[in-house]
Amino acid sequence: MSGKNKTVADIVAVCQEMFEDLQFNYARKWKAAKPGRKVIGFLPVYSPLEMIHAAGCLPLGIFGGGDQMEVIHGDAYYQSYICRIPRSTIELGVTGRLDFVDGMIFPFVCDVIRNLSGMWKLTFPNVWSKFFDTPQNYIPSIGGTYYEQELKELKEGLENLTGRKITDEDIKASIRLYNENRRLVREVYAFRAKEPWKAPTSEVYLLMRAGLMMDVAEHNQMLLDYLAAAKAEDRPKRDNVRIAIYGSFCEQPPLNLIKSIEMAGCYVVEDDYALNNRFLMVDVPTDGDPLAALSNTYIENSVETSCKYVPDGKVKGEYHVAQVKACGAEGVIYATPSFCDPALLDRPMICGKLSAEGIPYIAFKYAENSGQMQPIREQAGTFADSIKLWS
């Protein structure tokens, strides 16, 4: 896919194809290209992809089934009051769409994804699966030590699966590639915040989603190509308001929802969609012990999101306020999946902090297969108008 003179449309078309492909043909082809290759699926919100990459495997982001897949079997596994992502993920599994996946990582998000890890063990006993419980204690000598050991256990699990040892050098090489990926992702986000008319979120989102399904080196090239192409393209600047979106870190909205917000007069200049590639906010050091480096970076420099405990109540939500200010957003749309405990329990606290800082916000719920966009467009449009008129 890499190459010069790629247009934005070319790049976005590739990303959109991957985004819509629920047979995961890219990953299937990657696996088939060399004997012995393995693919490891991972769910939101954060997994250390460097470990999967260092094991010689392809990390494959599983974000449910979106709005293009009819869930038939998955609904038989869940009550009506459970969010949509686990049922469409089960649907992907039981319909054979993930039959080439050799392992699954279920990171800590909430009790639903946690329990899904056990359901996977019961349903697919021959697939290696791991519930990956990151620390909620952020003291390096306590939570950091625990996390380092969890990383060791993850490494051993991957070694058993692949039959090959993972050396420190393997991990460091992967960290370097992912550091580069994070730098480029940050660069795309910064470019979008600066000139959002040149990098609409409906494109940036696809670019990021595709990146979580492909080889990282290839994605790094794609990010460079996109930046070059987007900067070169002449697109009209509209009289839109600048908004940040929070609450969407796990189950993803349909692409049409993002487009609807944009069409309603909003430039999305900050978001928490598909957060894995921005979860660590700085480069992971590549000198010294790589597991300690991954652990320390997680403990000291990872984003604030609803699945993480905030030890100091006084700073709860300050991360969001700082991000809003840094990217020049004029308001926040707190958009959460229905029945999402983390986002909905956090909502009063985060929105309370925004209010205290004089940042306007609206809140609504969605599902990954929400179909009616008119109410979203009206809400977002009214919000945008109110910011223009009154802020």
Added chain:
Amino acid sequence: MSKPEAVKEPSMDMQKAMIARNYEAITSKHETGRKVSSTFVPGNLNELLMCFDIVNNLPEINAIQAGMRKASGGYIMEAEKSGHSEDVCTYVKADIGQMSKGNIAPNGKPYPNPDVLMLSYTGCYTFMKWFELLREEYKCPTLMLHVPYEGDGHSTQNMRDYIVKQLKEVVIPGLEQVSGVKFDIDRLRQYLAASAKAEDNLVWCLEQGKKKPSPIDAYFGGVYYIGPIFTAFRGTEDAVTYYEMLRKEVQSRIDNHQGPLTPEGTYFNDQKYRLVVEGPPNWTNFREFWKMFYDEGAIVVASSYTKVGGLYDKGFRHDPANPLESLADYCLGCYTNRNLPTRVDLLADYVNEYEADGLLINSIKSCNSFSAGQLMIMKEVERRTGKPGAFIETDLVDPRYFSAANVKNRLESYFQMIEQKRRGGGSAKSAA
């Protein structure tokens, strides 16, 4: 017309008096100078709190109390009016809504603000957010104890070390600071020894569900049996005495071939169906819900809810010889901290060991920790045991989600299914 007063056994009266004394201790903190903590049932560190003379207040139990007194519905709506989602845990909303309605304890006195939020985060994600929300309200210290989930079906040395380290370096120094009392590990050992004694008797009582007729109801009765150990009394001499008394009552029923006492004062001897129940009960219509079972001759012989604050029947006991490690093992082993395959194993074992007719799941709308995956649990347990399963849906303390007619219909259908299975199988006999 008001309902007749429920008929109670002496152990129930004793427990009621213990609870009343605890509420008195909580609400009189300004007079006595005692410190009060808020904490949760799973991963409850009662013995540790006792080492610092801290009174233990449990918001889950307060929400249950509000549910049983029919007050929770109003509290929940109050919380929803103030921006809390209709989708989230109703214990949380009952607690938060209660604050805006004066925060009155069951003894009629206002709850004082806690001095510390002991966030023992075990088996339920919502606990973390609940105390983040309360922390904004109370502005008091919050001590977080993160208990990792047993995702692979067992605990590891790393998990245990992590918990012990948090106890030593975060929780104990924090409680010392709040209380002004120096930690004495021998005092903890003494309380843990008392816990183990009470736990022995609790397990003995719960295991009598294997008898026919069962002298206990392990769900509706079970919530009384677990009360002291799961709440503010584990480690106390009162709890030791309570479980000795409970054991004698159960033994007396065994001697007399009696079932448990129903709230109407009759012994439930005509037991037609023996059930294992998964999930918490509904609290807003507790007696009505219970009556649906004994009216149809259904006795609960084992339940998972009686394991939510500790899985003692699989051998765990608090161990005075290894006090902090024992608290870590306790937290790790609570029911909702076990992965789904382990929960399936446990429930299938109960169906077999307690010679039950099947597994009934009471799925709670606002409790994802329990509920996510329960349909698969039901299918798996059915497959392994060959016994029919059934599924009903209610909520913890939100009366809007208790539909008596629906629940009753489903239960009646289930009992018919069991009858059919018996006839079809040809070998099953009446349970009693």
